[in-house]
Amino acid sequence: MLTLVYLALIAILPLTSASPASxxxxxxxxxxxxxxxxxxxxxPSKTTNNAKRGIVSDIDSDLSxxxxxxxSDVAAVFSDFPAGADVQSSLGLDDSQIAALPTQVLNLxxxxxxxxxxWNLRFRAMVYKQPDINQSKLNDLANSFLIGTSVxxxxxxxxxxxxxxxAEIYVVQQSNQNxxxxxxxxxxxxxxxxxxxxxGGSQIIDYPVPTTEEGDVDGFVQINNGGLTPGNATxxxxxxxxxxxxxxxxxxxxxxxxxxxxTVISDIDxxxxxxxxxxxxxxxxxxxxxxxxxWMNMPEIYxxxxxxxxxxxxxxxTTTPEQATRPYMSFIYANYxxxxxDTRPLNFSNTxxxxxIRKYLLERIFxxxxxxxxxxxxxxxxxxxxxxxPLMATEFPNQVQCIFLRNTTxxxxxxxxxxxxxxxxxxxxxxxxxxxxxxxxxxxxxxxGHCYNASIKQNLTFGYQGLPFxxxxxxxxxxxxxxxxxxxxxxxxxxxxWGWAGLTLLGSLVFGVL
Numbered sequence: 001m002l003t004l005v006y007l008a009l010i011a012i013l014p015l016t017s018a019s020p021a022s023x024x025x026x027x028x029x030x031x032x033x034x035x036x037x038x039x040x041x042x043x044p045s046k047t048t049n050n051a052k053r054g055i056v057s058d059i060d061s062d063l064s065x066x067x068x069x070x071x072s073d074v075a076a077v078f079s080d081f082p083a084g085a086d087v088q089s090s091l092g093l094d095d096s097q098i099a100a101l102p103t104q105v106l107n108l109x110x111x112x113x114x115x116x117x118x119w120n121l122r123f124r125a126m127v128y129k130q131p132d133i134n135q136s137k138l139n140d141l142a143n144s145f146l147i148g149t150s151v152x153x154x155x156x157x158x159x160x161x162x163x164x165x166x167a168e169i170y171v172v173q174q175s176n177q178n179x180x181x182x183x184x185x186x187x188x189x190x191x192x193x194x195x196x197x198x199x200g201g202s203q204i205i206d207y208p209v210p211t212t213e214e215g216d217v218d219g220f221v222q223i224n225n226g227g228l229t230p231g232n233a234t235x236x237x238x239x240x241x242x243x244x245x246x247x248x249x250x251x252x253x254x255x256x257x258x259x260x261x262x263t264v265i266s267d268i269d270x271x272x273x274x275x276x277x278x279x280x281x282x283x284x285x286x287x288x289x290x291x292x293x294x295w296m297n298m299p300e301i302y303x304x305x306x307x308x309x310x311x312x313x314x315x316x317x318t319t320t321p322e323q324a325t326r327p328y329m330s331f332i333y334a335n336y337x338x339x340x341x342d343t344r345p346l347n348f349s350n351t352x353x354x355x356x357i358r359k360y361l362l363e364r365i366f367x368x369x370x371x372x373x374x375x376x377x378x379x380x381x382x383x384x385x386x387x388x389x390p391l392m393a394t395e396f397p398n399q400v401q402c403i404f405l406r407n408t409t410x411x412x413x414x415x416x417x418x419x420x421x422x423x424x425x426x427x428x429x430x431x432x433x434x435x436x437x438x439x440x441x442x443x444x445x446x447x448x449g450h451c452y453n454a455s456i457k458q459n460l461t462f463g464y465q466g467l468p469f470x471x472x473x474x475x476x477x478x479x480x481x482x483x484x485x486x487x488x489x490x491x492x493x494x495x496x497x498w499g500w501a502g503l504t505l506l507g508s509l510v511f512g513v514l
Contacts (some may be wrong), residue, residue, distance in 0.1 A: 081323055087172050091137075098129055108325065122219070125250060126215050127173065175212060177210055184201070194306075195338070196238055207219075237257055239253055239256070242254050253338065260371045261373075262312050264315065265317050272294065272302075273294060278412075305337075316328075317342040375401050375446060376389045381409075391423060394423075419466060
């Protein structure tokens with residue numbers, strides 16, 4: 001009988017197939033760095049499906065399976081990018097042709113923590129070579145990422161963006177490569193609130209581990225502390241510029257984050273920029289062809305936080321594959337406070353791993369900074385966010401300051417994916433809020449943990465929201481204005497575009513007609 005839930009929802013759910021400027025480094029102090037073990041094992045996190053009983057809980061269970069599959073299909077659009085040998089083979093290039101290409105480096109802005117051994121910098125980079133693909137072939141490759149249009153029919157600026165991003169995706173990662181990089185004080189630090197330029201820190205580092213099969217390095221190195229303020233003696237973030245030697249493509253910034261203070265961990269798609277990832281046609285077009293555009297006045301909110309909370313560190317965490325990182329970094333640096341970055345590395349290269357990478361990256365930064373408080377912000381269209389954010393508040397109860405989630409189902413008619421709020425049932429309402437527009441985040445005393453604007457009605461039950469014709473499952477009411485409780489399926493208003501057939505079948509299942 002439960003198979004009918006799948007049939008109903010499949011019939012009605014739109015399932016789918018899916019930097020800082022380069023500066024010459026100052027005089028450097030040579031150093032032999034020591035590798036610091038990463039705080040968390042480099043393995044994807046696993047989720048556990050608990051057995052449930054009862055009609056409503058069976059619906060929840062089936063929805064979990066179905067929506068995980070649907071989310072994976074959407075994620076697949078952005079995760080199944082070709083890499084390495086596959087790119088070389090598809091382009092018909094031999095090893096000698098690849099060897100003749102210049103080596104390039106994608107260097108992600110990293111963070112450093114302070115221990116009894118001094119500052120330890122997380123260095124993450126990808127070494128690759130970019131083939132010279134002829135225009136006709138590049139156009140064809142770019143068209144594979146567009147739905148209902150082509151680069152030939154786009155305006156020149158949009159066509160150029162699609163082709164350029166495609167070229168960044170079709171690269172050949174280089175394994176077993178040694179990386180040397182230099183550090184120097186960042187003279188532009190301080191433009192985003194409490195960040196400062198340190199009085200020293202210039203040095204050259206030979207990263208002690210060669211690149212992996214995927215061309216990646218990611219680990220902590222102990223750096224020379226000369227001229228740097230200890231992390232337990234300041235509330236300010238110190239910024240260093242990084243320069244990978246042998247290329248002009250590997251520049252980034254490093255953020256030395258004090259022991260105490262607050263860190264904003266922010267998703268990017270559909271919270272900082274308009275992506276519509278839940279609608280693959282628009283999601284792909286807004287990523288590959290359209291200029292990145294901020295979502296409403298979110299830059300104003302982040303600017304206000306960065307200037308009013310001087311110990312604030314911004315960390316941008318997106319599960320976008322690392323090959324597509326450069327446009328994201330350029331967008332953030334043009335519109336939001338500077339900060340460190342995390343994207344999905346290539347060894348998380350399938351859709352199952354894609355939905356577990358966020359939890360791994362969250363745990364890693366939480367355990368790296370055990371005395372800092374964290375503000376988590378994203379939107380409801382990510383099933384991993386809806387699972388992992390409240391889980392962080394349970395696993396690290398003294399570290400999660402606030403959770404803010406944009407309700408995309410309520411604010412964008414194209415988002416038809418239900419979202420599960422059951423993880424929030426045990427949390428204090430003052431610690432989280434589902435919001436509709438950026439202005440909902442104004443005038444909140446986040447420094448003291450007051451994260452809920454009582455004028456923003458939550459109107460949620462602790463289960464699935466946004467089911468056919470506004471149905472939701474679960475128990476309790478997440479709004480401070482609500483008083484009802486008990487397990488149920490409720491009708492809450494927004495019908496969306498769900499079909500009558502789906503509603504009929506689901507209703508028949510719930511009320512025992514079938």
